[in-house]
Amino acid sequence: MFSKEEKTTSFTIEKCNKCNKEIKRNFKEGDYLFSETTKCPSCDGKLQVEKIFGETIKQ
C-alpha cells in the first residue's frame, strides 16, 4: 500500500578519446559499450560509449 513505484531510466556516457570530455545522455537503441558514435563537440576527437547504466527513482 505504501510502496512506491520504481522507474529505471537508462543512460549512456560518451567520452572523447582526445580531450576526455564526458557527455551523459539517454540510452538509444543501438548503443553498446566502446562503440564510436559522433564527433566531439569540443575538439576534433571522436566520442566513444564509455558506460551504459540504469538509474532507478522511486515515484
Added chain:
Amino acid sequence: MDFSNFDFDQFFGFGEDSNPLMMLIWIIPIIIFVFYGQRIQLIITSNEIKKSINKLEEFRNESRNFLISYVKKNLKTQSDPESKIDQFLDYFTVMPVDMDPNGIVPKIRHFIRSREDYTREHVRSLSPTISHYELSKIQTLVEIATSLKLIHKLINHLYLTAKKQNNYPLILPLQMILPFIMEEAEAMKNAIPAFSHGQPIGDGIGPMVVGKMMLTTTKQALAFETVCGETNYEGRKLFLMKAEGPSATVGRPGDAVEEIISKQKLDTIIMIDAALKMEGEESATTAQGFGAAIGGIGTERYQIEEIATKHKIPVFAIIIKESVKEAITLMTKNIADKAEDVRSQIYEMIKNNTKVGQNVLVIGVGNTMGVSQ
C-alpha cells in the same frame, strides 16, 4: 506485583461461581486448535503461497507474450511463430545419471551444449536471415521465458500436491524457499527489457573491464563466441579473453583456455567476474582471491581448473559483488563506475605476482550483452 494470591480457578473460569459460557470460550478454541490447527495453518499459508503463484503465472505469461511480440516485430518470419515458440518453451534437459559420478562433467557439458545448439538452430529456423546479434538476444529471451515457465510449473505442482493431501508439513519447505524463488523470478522478469534493448547487465562487468583493455589489440576467435587479443604490459605478455560482444553470450572460456594453452605457455591466469554478494554486503564492492571465478553449471570451471592444475598455473580472481537482481538486469551506475578501479587492480596484480617475460591470461567472465571489445 504480588502473584501469591493468584486464583487459577477464577482465571480459567472453573470456580464454583463460574459461568459455563466462559468455560466454553476457553475450551472450544483449544479443542479446535488441537484437532484442526494444522489445517488452519495450511489454509493461511496456502493463501499466501497462492498469491505468489499468481504472480509467477503473471511473469510466465508476460515473458511469453513479450517474446512472441518481439519476434513478430523484429524478425521477418515466414509463418506465425507462436506455436513454434510455445514448443521451445517446453524444452527440458534430462541430466545424466549421477550414481557413478566419474566422468559426469563431460556428459553434462555435452547435454547443455546440445541444448544450446538445438535452441539456436530452431530460433534461426524462424527467420533464416537473422543476424548473429539478434539471434543471441532471442535465444536469451527464450531461456528466460522457459525458466519462468518451469518455476511456475514446479511451485504450482508442490502447492497443489500439499493441498490435495491436506498435508501441512509438505507445504512448509515451499513456504521457506518461496521468497528466494520469487526474488530470482522477479529478477528474470526485470532482465527482459535489458536483453531486448541490447544493454549491458550487471554480470557483464567482467567483459566490460577486459573489453576496454582489448580495444587496441587484434582479436582472434579462440573458441565458439570467444575472442582473445594480445598486448604487452611492463615486459609481460598479456592475453586478454572474453566472450564475443556485443551479443548476449558467455562464450566458451574453458575451450578457449584449452586452445591457448596448446600454443602458449601460461604463467598466471587472472579471472574477473561478478559474484553474488552476501546479505549485508554493499553492492559493487570488490575482492581479490584465488581460484577460478566463474559461475554457471560448473563445466567451464571444471575445465579451467583441470588445465590450471595440470600445468601448475596459479589462478587469481577479482570479483565484483552484486545481488541476483543486479547481476541479470541493466547494469547499475555503481557497478559501471567500478570498471576503472578493477582495471587498475588487474595491472597491480600482474606487477605483484608475475615477473618480466612471463605470459598472463586475463579472462573477463560473464554475459557480454552490449559490451564490445
